Amino acid sequence: MTPIPPGADVLTIGELSERSGVPSSALRFYERQGLIRSRRTTGNQRRYSRATLRQVAFIRASQNVGVPLGLIGEVLAFLPDDAAPTQEFWERASSCWRDMLNSRIKQLERMRDLFTECIGCGCLSFDQCQLINPGDKLGEQGPGPRRLVKS
Known part of the structure; x- marks a missing residue:
């Protein structure tokens, strides 16, 4: 100290x-x-x-x-x-983080767009929904509510 x-x-x-x-x-x-x-x-x-x-x-x-x-x-x-x-310090930090922040923004925009599609159709279909079940991965595990069935 x-x-x-x-x-x-x-x-x-x-x-x-x-x-x-x-x-x-x-x-x-x-x-x-x-x-x-x-x-x-x-x-x-x-x-x-x-x-x-x-x-x-x-x-x-x-x-x-x-x-x-x-x-x-x-x-x-x-x-x-x-x-x-200093101002220079803030600018350098900002430039270091710019790519990460831009990547996050793009990811959030994709999520927003997918979510908007789900809201628009109203189905939230587990075999079609790219937000909850991309590529119907749950369908490969068999029929039924795969997310609710305990293994």
Whole structure:
């Protein structure tokens, strides 16, 4: 544990929570996951650098577009301790994730289109439905409600 220098510009967990809009429990979780770092007072209370506000904003923005915390952590590991993400940092992270996000978007669009077809026909036929039973895989297992029959 690195001690906090006297007069350091730091935030308590309550202040970080209030300013970021993220519950204290989530901040403690982020810290356990290694996404953010704190220093401890002599009384073992957490103190965060002001740069942590931008780090938390980066985490939340990344989560909101569907980036898993593991990937967010990998990118944040390149950020020096107590450094706020810069515009260049955000752009590099975005370019790293662009292909993954585009792939997810295409997958969601395919799922939406298949689901729309099912809603449109109303049958949810297990021998024809590409959403529930692609290629009639269940039909190969024999007649009856294969998903409901316990093996």
